[in-house]
Amino acid sequence: MRTLLLTACTLVALVLPVQAGQISSVYSKLDFKKTCKVLKEVEEGGSVSMLCDGYEGYAVHFAEGDLRHSVQFGYVETDGNGIWQSFTQWNRVAETVEWRLQDGTPVAAILRWFIENTDDAGSADPARVGQVLVVSRVGRQADKGACVVGYVDALANRNANVLARQVADSLTQDFVCGTDRAEFHGKRGRLSGDPS
Template sequence: MKRLLFPIALTVFPISVAAAEISSVYSELDLKKCEKLALQETEDEGGEWRCRGIRDYDVRVWEGDLRSFVGFGRQAPAQCAAMQTFGAFNSLGPRVEWRMRDGKPFATILRWFTESSADDGAPVKQNWLVVTKLDGADACHIAYVDTKYTDANEVARQRADERAQTFDCAKDMPEIFSARGGSATDYASGMPCPGGPYREE
């Protein structure tokens, strides 16, 4: 009996390790190819779109006052992420990276482009990787990574993998990874989130 236990343990362990593997899946984000749910009278006033994501998660995008907001899945309007955006004028990158564990998405990484003005009026352009936690029906930003930051893509994936499970959207503040320093509220708004819904369905 004792000689049978050891080989059984060896066969079970790799299965548990394989099940915990984390990978990435990508989906396109092009508003021209998305379903228009609402559109304001002028382009600057924005609109609302539903874009194809993965599995049961579509990508909901709102635009207004030259700023973007993004939610994920059927409960997107009720999510914290639906009211989180940068203070600077911004737009979205062309694809969403979905971080997967056991075949299920637990976080996303999306590039945002921001533009503001320096004290002398010169334009200040910056690119960010926004890491968003997917938590059942809710979602919220957990990290902002400046694309000029060393190994920015890997840092964004690491924060998604290590922080998404324990991040509390109602209490915790997103991390900032940028040579400029500062805190999340210096760049963005809408955090932490005491509870939705944040938009009308």
Template structure:
């Protein structure tokens, strides 16, 4: 079901997505995204992935997966005026990602579909790398990057921290951080570790820098 947000015709990228059933297919495990904890493909800063994934004293670690929209299942879509699409994508440890697109903007939820459409104001697309924050091996938040593709804003990215939802308790946007913020990725991990697990989803997300 579409979450409330203004929409315009669907971008061409998503037209290639599969029309499979939303239930997890038997071959989904064969197309799980690559999981990594060492390589850093992030063009915005070498600190994006820590050189070591040894657990902190509090047991916090990261794992990384690749988000490829061509590997996602179509849950729902509209091709009428104001087109939109909802996708279910492979995640980590059986926790799926739910990606929605409308009006040239994306939202990402984890675990279960979210109750609201959270994004940045500018037209955007998504970086392919998703960071999963874990405590004692249990994922509790994801960190991903928006790329601002509007002509007005120029080059800009925004890191988003999303609380992972569970059945009966959808997750939500915890914070958004301007990609130009010094050590933005470390800041995102710190916010995730300190705030995500207990974040009240009725509260306003935190914003750092030009992150709306």
């Protein structure tokens, strides 16, 4: 009986998946006036690049140009240029960043973007503002791989935050910046914009 019980426990241990580590969330705020340092600013055209406080030494790299934002997280190229990842439509980002941690280390960040879709005359239309949760890989010091890994239309998906966390937890680890292509997950509505 003891041998049978030991064999059964061994088989159960072999069948159960190995845990990838404890996954949790923490939040930080983007405060452009208090916690961001201007790296470069060009008044003509209104472009700016900033380095902002993030989480536990993992910075937020913010840039704006032509009424469009671009954001990267963690360790990126130090020249302040980084990879421009945005939407073709005018856009702006929310102030709250959700950091997904694996065993206490940030591996992904989720940030809500507002897409300023235009009316037929080409003017921003408040009735056509889209919302997209952008899931990004947090660059680590060893690889500097910071980039967008996926999108979730926050208006088209009732469980958008949950879905964004699933994308962060399942895709971030193996996503190769510069090679793999970020895609929309879940339903995609007509206000979700065009990533660029």
